[in-house]
Amino acid sequence: MKVTVIGATGRIGKRVARTLVEHGHDVRGVNRRPDRAAVVLAGLGLLTHAADTGDEASLGPALAGADAAVLATAPTREDPAAYLTQTASVLRAARRAALTRLVAVSSYVALCAPDGRTVLEAEPAHPYFRPIEEVYPAQAAMFRAEAELDWLLVAPPAELYPYGDVTRRYRVAEDVLVVTDPANPNFKETSVLSMEDLAAFIVEEVEHPSYHRQLVSLAY
Amino acid sequence: MLVAVVGARGNLGRLLVAQALGRGFAVRALSPHMDPDTGDPRVAGIAAADDDHDALVAAFTGVGAVVIVFPAAMDRPQTYPSQLGRVLDAVRSAGVPRVIALIGSAGSLTAHGERLVDTDYFAETTRHFYQSIEAAWDVYRRSTDLDWVAFVPAARMQPHLPDRGTYRTRTDEHLVTTDDTSRRYFDVSQISYGDCARAMLDEIEQPRHSQVFVTLGW
Numbered sequence: 001m002k003v004t005v006i007g008a009t010g011r012i013g014k015r016v017a018r019t020l021v022e023h024g025h026d027v028r029g030v031n032r033r034p035d036r037a038a039v040v041l042a043g044l045g046l047l048t049h050a051a052d053t054g055d056e057a058s059l060g061p062a063l064a065g066a067d068a069a070v071l072a073t074a075p076t077r078e079d080p081a082a083y084l085t086q087t088a089s090v091l092r093a094a095r096r097a098a099l100t101r102l103v104a105v106s107s108y109v110a111l112c113a114p115d116g117r118t119v120l121e122a123e124p125a126h127p128y129f130r131p132i133e134e135v136y137p138a139q140a141a142m143f144r145a146e147a148e149l150d151w152l153l154v155a156p157p158a159e160l161y162p163y164g165d166v167t168r169r170y171r172v173a174e175d176v177l178v179v180t181d182p183a184n185p186n187f188k189e190t191s192v193l194s195m196e197d198l199a200a201f202i203v204e205e206v207e208h209p210s211y212h213r214q215l216v217s218l219a220y
Numbered sequence: 221m222l223v224a225v226v227g228a229r230g231n232l233g234r235l236l237v238a239q240a241l242g243r244g245f246a247v248r249a250l251s252p253h254m255d256p257d258t259g260d261p262r263v264a265g266i267a268a269a270d271d272d273h274d275a276l277v278a279a280f281t282g283v284g285a286v287v288i289v290f291p292a293a294m295d296r297p298q299t300y301p302s303q304l305g306r307v308l309d310a311v312r313s314a315g316v317p318r319v320i321a322l323i324g325s326a327g328s329l330t331a332h333g334e335r336l337v338d339t340d341y342f343a344e345t346t347r348h349f350y351q352s353i354e355a356a357w358d359v360y361r362r363s364t365d366l367d368w369v370a371f372v373p374a375a376r377m378q379p380h381l382p383d384r385g386t387y388r389t390r391t392d393e394h395l396v397t398t399d400d401t402s403r404r405y406f407d408v409s410q411i412s413y414g415d416c417a418r419a420m421l422d423e424i425e426q427p428r429h430s431q432v433f434v435t436l437g438w
Binding site: 011164 | 406
């Protein structure tokens with residue numbers, strides 16, 4: 001398959017890109033800074049595009065001819081709203097490129113807590129992080145309004161750790177955070193996943209889609 | 221022994237004050253919004269921010285040690301090094317013989333030759349916060365005229381970790397871990413707040429280090 005990874009130098013994007021390359025796909029990486037791509041993606045043998053994800057014209061060439069795309073960018077503190085502009089731009093460019101599949105990384109803050117309230121209601125964010133966290137439910141709403149593409153939003157948990165193993169022993173739930181101890185007031189800390197398993201799931205959903213047009217939580 | 225604790229209202233600061241009292245110390249507890257009445261005659265509450273030089277000097281005059289544990293402000297981390305610098309200026313003016321500090325582990329080295337701040341435990345979008353902590357390490361490195369010891373906690377220090385009453389230290393700026401072959405730093409490098417406070421107070425009672433970063437873990 002021809003797959004474009006948007007945000008290919010991030011912690012999740014680079015793992016997804018690497019796994020896709022290992023599986024023999026034709027992978028293109030998109031990020032803002034070519035100097036970072038040269039360092040982070042060195043030796044992977046994939047084509048990288050320096051593009052502004054918020055600009056559909058800039059993004060277009062990176063998606064042209066692709067079968068599927070993975071969106072793995074993250075909002076910044078300085079300009080969290082830009083993340084929603086990027087999402088809109090990616091959705092438009094994906095429709096134009098007639099992608100058969102778009103898998104995007106969301107966040108646990110877009111989910112509901114075990115008690116049914118939203119995670120942001122159950123545990124309000126620190127004021128410093130609130131602007132960043134509030135873009136995730138807004139992004140989910142943008143995807144839910146998308147009827148043309150076969151999209152999937154994947155929400156990793158708060159306790160997402162690097163340098164783990166691919167176990168595929170994760171559980172998947174729609175809209176509700178997967179936890180091991182729902183009664184724990186620190187329920188967030190009982191929702192754990194390795195970045196390696198997150199990347200493995202995303203790649204599997206690119207290759208063999210089994211969840212369609214929904215927001216899923218992934219954790220052990 | 222009379223000690224001043226800067227950042228006395230935080231998770232670690234409260235434990236330090238309580239443990240210091242348990243060791244028979246008297247405490248001047250400082251925080252920008254500290255209530256003067258602490259309800260304990262052995263603890264003087266002093267409301268003073270880092271930019272109130274005269275108040276800090278007055279609070280530090282006559283103490284045996286100043287303990288610095290205030291954290292970087294989440295909404296303006298870039299000011300952390302200059303905040304620390306101002307507190308150390310007051311330490312100089314007051315002629316305090318000893319400084320025992322806590323500084324974030326972002327700048328510590330790992331057995332794999334990388335600094336913790338450069339690993340995938342930190343997202344690109346939040347790295348600037350941790351880089352300001354790293355910059356604060358240099359404030360201590362430059363303070364060659366002071367008798368300081370900066371404790372660097374393990375990668376994971378969370379309030380709910382139960383105390384074990386033990387700790388191990390290193391003085392080569394490397395994380396203390398239970399397994400140096402692992403890159404899972406937050407699993408192999410841990411310490412509780414209580415055991416961190418214990419290590420800092422042990423150093424006050426029995427000075428063993430000077431002008432060095434002491435990493436700390438179980």
